[in-house]
Amino acid sequence: MKSRAHYLSSMSRAQITALPDKASAPVLVTTGAIEQHGAHLPLAVDALMGQVWITRILEALPGDVSCYVAPPITIGKSNEHVGFPGTLTISKETLRLQLHAIARQLSAWGFRQLAVLNTHGGNTSVLVYTLREIEGAYGMRVTLLKHGVTLNPALPTQEATYGFHAGELETSWLLAVAPQWVRMESAVCEYPARLEDAGELRPEAAPATFAWASQDVSASGVMGDATAGTAEKGGRWIEQIAAGYAARIVELANGGRRRIS
Ligand SMILES: [Zn+2]
Known part of the structure; x- marks a missing residue:
């Protein structure tokens, strides 16, 4: 099955070592949340949507585009929702350190591109400064993915x-x-x-x-x-957004983000 080949956790250590395209293929990591979503939705909306985007993106990617999927970060910084039962939160520092730990190891294995797909707004401010730190610390190119599509039908x-x-x-x-x-x-x-x-x-x-x-x-x-x-x-909307994310990943895999030097 095609998509199995993308999940780093499904590989053995020898397979990780032998991957030929670690210098160019982006590694995707999702950052989600477990938090209250009103009375009608489950706590796992943001964590679940991370899995949905990954699944749909892998289906949408052309067969010759390489990217890999790291284990997800499912609990996010949700301190704005702790006033309701069901919300779990980690601190901004824990989120920052988790991302650093993942990036440090990916870099040590030979990967050079990290792409973060965030599904929870409360994580965004932490991601912005942490991803800049990671880019400087481990020599990785780091991208916060945006799907960039105009929804059809549009929201009011x-x-x-x-x-x-x-x-x-x-x-x-x-x-x-x-x-x-x-x-x-x-x-x-x-x-x-x-x-x-x-x-x-x-x-x-x-x-x-x-x-x-x-x-x-x-x-x-x-x-x-x-x-x-x-x-x-x-x-x-899921189909449109997944196609937008997939297009961004194709750009990354093709070296779309270049450096001056
Ligand atoms: Zn949500």
Whole structure:
């Protein structure tokens, strides 16, 4: 089976040693979260979506493109959600050190490209400074992957701006890939801010933002319109986003990120 050949954990140590393309092939690592996603979605949304993206990316990649998959980081920095039961969190320092440990070993085995696919917004600020450290420390080229696609159908502007947790997008994704874990009868629409609100201070997407915790801006833990989620939209968006990620990986595998020297 084609995709088995990509997972580093499925290989023996001799196979790792013998891989011919370690200097050029990117190694993907997903960073997720285990955290509350409202009453209607499971805690594992972000960790699960990391697996979904990897599976779909491997299906979408041309056969002659090499990339490898490292074991995932499934628990992330979710201190903004600890006010609700079910959330697990690691500290920013633990996340940083886990990434350093993975990169240090990959580098020691001969890999030279790390690509991080992050599925949880709370990890992003840590990733930005940690990936810069890793690039300097181990001589690896490090990329924080973005899919870069315009969704079709597009999200409504209100949802695209303030639907950033357990809303239409994540609910649709889960309805497409794990409907048995979705309780649509418990889905709600709750926004932490509206486009037409007066003032400039909002939790996200505003000239002035504050450091929010989810229980301060949402009674339900949902930030977005979960009731608008459908499996049909989720399936289309997953296909589009996976194709976007796969295109970025093809660029990386082909040396698309060049250095001046
Ligand atoms: Zn999420």
